Amino acid sequence: MKKLMYITMMAFVLMLAACGSSNTGTEAENEGESASIEEKKTLRIVTDAAYAPMEYLEGDKVVGFDIDLIKAVTEEAGYEAEIVHVGWDPIFVEIEGKTADLAISSITINDDRKQTYDFSVPYYLSTNKILVPADSEVKSGADLKDKIVAVQNGTTGQEVAEAILGVNSPNVKKFENNNLAIQELLSGGADAVIADNTVVEYYAKMNPDKNLTVLTDDSFDAEYYGVMFPKGSELAAEYDKAINAIFENGKYAEIYKEWFGAEPDVESLKAQQ
Numbered sequence: 001m002k003k004l005m006y007i008t009m010m011a012f013v014l015m016l017a018a019c020g021s022s023n024t025g026t027e028a029e030n031e032g033e034s035a036s037i038e039e040k041k042t043l044r045i046v047t048d049a050a051y052a053p054m055e056y057l058e059g060d061k062v063v064g065f066d067i068d069l070i071k072a073v074t075e076e077a078g079y080e081a082e083i084v085h086v087g088w089d090p091i092f093v094e095i096e097g098k099t100a101d102l103a104i105s106s107i108t109i110n111d112d113r114k115q116t117y118d119f120s121v122p123y124y125l126s127t128n129k130i131l132v133p134a135d136s137e138v139k140s141g142a143d144l145k146d147k148i149v150a151v152q153n154g155t156t157g158q159e160v161a162e163a164i165l166g167v168n169s170p171n172v173k174k175f176e177n178n179n180l181a182i183q184e185l186l187s188g189g190a191d192a193v194i195a196d197n198t199v200v201e202y203y204a205k206m207n208p209d210k211n212l213t214v215l216t217d218d219s220f221d222a223e224y225y226g227v228m229f230p231k232g233s234e235l236a237a238e239y240d241k242a243i244n245a246i247f248e249n250g251k252y253a254e255i256y257k258e259w260f261g262a263e264p265d266v267e268s269l270k271a272q273q
């Protein structure tokens, strides 16, 4: 009888132990899983969301081609994205001061900026164009010499305008964001706006009542946009890999078609690497 009780007890103890250990196992697994989800680091991504259709605000939501792109690339690289509209000048302050991990904002990669910041491989081809009233006598960049040109401060558009009108020319009016430069044109305070083709073309198309036209000047350079990082950031190489991955797997083309209704020339972007 005693023996039987002992066996029953032992069986019970073993059963408990088995339950216990299997429980522990499951918990450990669960913990492992949730930990790895939580551990996915969230990156602070800054932008100037006043540059439709690249980055702009819809209510308080930041949307645009660049935004869909950076979300896809960030996911590919294994991070979470926190995208914050801070404005143009603050982007450079944050990246230099390393209070943000990276910036996407139609930022042209150039030698000047490369001295202070690191860039990803190019992800978009752009050039500056001239936005004027449809009845303007201005037909090219050279015609802007004795005109007033509105630009966003600190952009390549400002450089292009100053190359024509002279550095620090009072006839180059500089604004904190590109929408304010366009407002200046609409209110008659400027004869033209110089900014990136995609943006001025989009504005003219979306606002037919404003009777604006976009002029191409072949002497304006081709520019490439890159994702911008603090100098020495290890993320740059990871993002290059992720950008190339979405070039290859069709995600880049999908986003591009969604925004621009056309097939991107991925090969020519890759040729710039």
Ligand code: ARG
Residues within 6 Å of the ligand: 047, 048, 049, 050, 051, 055, 088, 105, 106, 107, 108, 109, 126, 152, 154, 155, 156, 157, 177, 178, 196
């Ligand atoms: N591509 C130009 C530059 O890098 C203009 C970019 C302006 N971007 C913006 N989100 N406002 O200087």
